[in-house]
Amino acid sequence: MEPLPKQLPRFFWYFIKPYKLHVAGLILVAFLWALYISIQPYILKLLINGAINYGQSQNNLKQYLLWPASAYVILSLLRYSILFRFYDYMVLQLIPNLKRDIERKMFSYLEQHSYYYFQNHFAGSLSNKIFDMVRGLPEILILVTDRGVVICLSIIMADAMMYSVKPILALILTIWALTFFCISWLLSKKGQYYSREFSEAGSILVGKVVDSITNITNVRLFASNKFEDEYVSTYTDDYVDKDRRMQWYILKVRTFQSLSATIMTALIMLFLVYGYIHKTVTIGDFALVLTLISKLVENFWGASNEFVRFGQTVGNCKQALSIISVPHEIIDAPHATELNVTHGRIDFNNVTFHYQRNHNLFHNKNVSIAAGSKVGLVGFSGSGKTTFVNLILRFFEIESGRIMIDGQDITKVTQDSLHKNIALIPQDTSLFHRTLIENIRYGRLSATDEEVIDASKKAHCHDFISKLPDGYNSLVGERGIKLSGGQRQRIAIARAILKQAPILILDEATSSLDSVTEKHIQSGLHNLMAGCTTIVIAHRLSTLAEMDRILVFDKGHIIEDGSHNQLLKTKGHYAKMWHMQAGGFLPENESVL
Numbered sequence: 001m002e003p004l005p006k007q008l009p010r011f012f013w014y015f016i017k018p019y020k021l022h023v024a025g026l027i028l029v030a031f032l033w034a035l036y037i038s039i040q041p042y043i044l045k046l047l048i049n050g051a052i053n054y055g056q057s058q059n060n061l062k063q064y065l066l067w068p069a070s071a072y073v074i075l076s077l078l079r080y081s082i083l084f085r086f087y088d089y090m091v092l093q094l095i096p097n098l099k100r101d102i103e104r105k106m107f108s109y110l111e112q113h114s115y116y117y118f119q120n121h122f123a124g125s126l127s128n129k130i131f132d133m134v135r136g137l138p139e140i141l142i143l144v145t146d147r148g149v150v151i152c153l154s155i156i157m158a159d160a161m162m163y164s165v166k167p168i169l170a171l172i173l174t175i176w177a178l179t180f181f182c183i184s185w186l187l188s189k190k191g192q193y194y195s196r197e198f199s200e201a202g203s204i205l206v207g208k209v210v211d212s213i214t215n216i217t218n219v220r221l222f223a224s225n226k227f228e229d230e231y232v233s234t235y236t237d238d239y240v241d242k243d244r245r246m247q248w249y250i251l252k253v254r255t256f257q258s259l260s261a262t263i264m265t266a267l268i269m270l271f272l273v274y275g276y277i278h279k280t281v282t283i284g285d286f287a288l289v290l291t292l293i294s295k296l297v298e299n300f301w302g303a304s305n306e307f308v309r310f311g312q313t314v315g316n317c318k319q320a321l322s323i324i325s326v327p328h329e330i331i332d333a334p335h336a337t338e339l340n341v342t343h344g345r346i347d348f349n350n351v352t353f354h355y356q357r358n359h360n361l362f363h364n365k366n367v368s369i370a371a372g373s374k375v376g377l378v379g380f381s382g383s384g385k386t387t388f389v390n391l392i393l394r395f396f397e398i399e400s401g402r403i404m405i406d407g408q409d410i411t412k413v414t415q416d417s418l419h420k421n422i423a424l425i426p427q428d429t430s431l432f433h434r435t436l437i438e439n440i441r442y443g444r445l446s447a448t449d450e451e452v453i454d455a456s457k458k459a460h461c462h463d464f465i466s467k468l469p470d471g472y473n474s475l476v477g478e479r480g481i482k483l484s485g486g487q488r489q490r491i492a493i494a495r496a497i498l499k500q501a502p503i504l505i506l507d508e509a510t511s512s513l514d515s516v517t518e519k520h521i522q523s524g525l526h527n528l529m530a531g532c533t534t535i536v537i538a539h540r541l542s543t544l545a546e547m548d549r550i551l552v553f554d555k556g557h558i559i560e561d562g563s564h565n566q567l568l569k570t571k572g573h574y575a576k577m578w579h580m581q582a583g584g585f586l587p588e589n590e591s592v593l
Contacts (some may be wrong), residue, residue: 004106004325005325006321012137012141015101015105015137019098025090026146029083030149030153033083034150034157036075037299038157038161039075041287041288041289045285048283052284091142094141095142098138098141099134102130103131109324110324114329114395116329116396125204128203129323133320137317139309139313140314150299154295154296155173155296162288166271169271172264176260176263180261187253191253191312191315193315194315195313199315199319202239204238205236212228214479257300258301268289272285333411333412338413339420339421342406344372345368345405346533347367348365348403349366350401351398361555361556362387371406373548374547376549377537378538378539378541378544379553383554384553384555386537387556389424389505389507392503393418393422393505421502423499423503424505425493426492426508427507427537429489431476435472435474435475436472436491437449439495443455444500451498452472493509497528503532504529504535505535505536506534508538509525542581545564546564549561550563
C-alpha cells in the first residue's frame with residue numbers, strides 16, 4: 001500500500017482531492033453567504049433612508065419602500081430556502097463519503113504495520129487515533145469553508161460597504177481584522193501544542209482503561225481492584241490536568257478576542273456619531289454600519305470559538321497522524337512475486353537477527369528443514385524457538401542472510417502469499433468477537449458450511465459447538481472469552497485444518513487440552529500433518545516422540561539435532577529434560593541446560 005502523507009496539509013488534500021466539485025460547492029455557498037452578510041445591511045440602509053425620504057415627500061412609494069422591502073424579503077427567502085438547503089446537500093454528499101475513505105485508508109494502512117509495531121502500541125489507543133482523524137478532518141474542512149472563507153470574504157465586502165460611508169471606518173475594520181487574525185493564529189499555534197498533549201493523554205488513558213478491562217480476570221484473582229483504580233486514576237489526573245491547562249489557555253485567547261472586538265466597535269461608533277453630528281452620516285448609514293459590525297462581530301465571535309476548536313482539532317489530527325502514518329517496518333519488495341510452495345523445504349542461510357543492538361540471538365545461523373518432514377523445537381523460554389518460527393512468518397526482519405522456502409527468498413515474495421501458505425496454531429488462541437462459524441471459516445473464507453463442520457469434527461469441537469443454544473452461530477465474546485482455553489485451541493486447530501496450508505506450525509498447540517481430549521485430536525493432527533512440512537514447539541516432550549527430527553535450542557544456538565531415540569542415546573540435554581519430565585532424577589550437580 002502507498003504510504004500516507006506525513007504532513008497534515010498534504011494528508012488533507014490526499015482525501016479531499018476526489019471531491020473537488022463538492023468542496024467548490026461549499027466555497028460557492030461561503031461566497032454567497034458572505035455576499036448576503038454585506039448586502040442585507042445595505043438594503044436595510046436603503047429601506048430606512050427610503051422611509052425617511054418618503055415621510056418627507058410622500059412620493060415614490062415604490063422606489064423608497066416597496067423595492068427595498070421586496071429585496072429584503074426575497075434575500076431572506078433565498079437564504080433559508082435555497083442557500084442553506086444547497087449547503088446541506090453538499091455536506092450530505094461529501095462528509096459521509098469522506099469519513100468512509102479516511103477510516104478505510106487508515107485502517108488498511110494500520111493493518112500493514114509489523115508485529116513489533118502492535119507490540120508497542122495499545123489497541124484502544126490506535127483505534128482512538130483513527131477516529132480522531134475520522135472526526136477531525138471533516139470538521140477542519142467545514143471550519144475552513146463555513147467559517148474561514150465566509151469571514152475573509154465578508155470582511156472584504158464589508159470594507160467596500162463601509163468605505164462608501166467613511167473610509168476611516170473601513171481602515172479601522174481592516175486593521176482590527178488583520179490584528180485579530182494574526183494574533184489568534186499565533187495563539188492557536190501554542191493551542192495546538194496543548195491540544196496534542198491533551199489528545200495524547202486521552203489516548204494513553206483509553207489504552208490503560210482497555211488494558212485493565214481486558215485483564216479483569218487477573219484484577220479479580222489478585223484482589224487488585226483498588227490498585228487498578230489508583231493506577232488508572234494517575235492517568236486520569238494527568239488527562240484532567242492537561243485539559244485544565246488547555247481550557248485556561250482558551251479562556252485567555254477568548255478574553256483577548258472579546259476585548260479587541262469591543263474596542264473596534266467603540267471606535268467605529270465614535271466616528272459614526274462624529275459624522276452624524278457633522279451631517280456626513282445618515283440614519284441609514286448608521287443602520288448599515290452597525291448591522292454590518294453586529295454581524296461581523298457575531299461571526300468573529302463564533303469563529304473565535306471555532307478558532308480554538310480548530311487548533312484543538314488540528315492538534316488531535318497531527319497527533320493521530322504522527323502515530324498512524326509512520327512508515328511500515330516490513331514491506332513487500334518492488335515487483336514481489338507470489339510464493340509458490342511445491343514441496344515445503346525451509347532453509348536458513350547465514351541468518352543473523354537481534355532484538356537489541358549488539359545482542360544477536362541468531363548469528364550466521366544455517367538450518368535446513370526437509371520438505372514434508374516433522375521437526376520439533378525444544379528449549380527453555382527465551383532460547384529462540386518462537387523467534388525461529390516468527391522469522392519464517394516474517395513477523396520480524398532479519399539483519400543479514402536469507403530464509404528460503406522451496407528456493408524462494410521470503411523477502412522477495414508478497415507477505416500475503418507467504419502467510420497463505422503457512423498455518424499457525426498458537427499457544428494462546430485469540431478469536432474475533434464473532435460467531436463460531438465465522439471464526440473457523442477465517443481459515444479459508446471461501447469454505448462452505450459443510451467444509452467448516454467437517455473441519456470442526458476433525459478438530460473435535462463439533463460436539464461442544466452443537467450443544468450451545470445457537471450452535472455455530474454463537475458469539476464467542478471478546479478474544480473468545482466465552483470459551484475455555486481448550487475450546488479456543490480446538491477452534492484454532494479446526495481453522496488450520498480448513499486452511500490446508502503446505503507448511504504447518506504448532507506452538508504448544510495442545511497445551512490447553514486435557515489428556516483425553518489431546519488423545520482424541522491426535523489423529524486429526526496427524527491427518528493435518530500428512531504431506532505438510534511441520535514445525536512443532538513443545539515443552540511437553542511426549543508430543544515430540546514421533547517427530548522426524550528434534551532441534552534443541554539454547555540462547556539462539558541449536559545445541560542438539562536428531563530424532564527422539566537418537567537424542568536419548570546421546571544422553572545430552574534433551575535426554576536430561578526427558579528424564580526430568582518422565583519422573584526421573586538427574587545426577588547430583590548436573591543442570592538441564
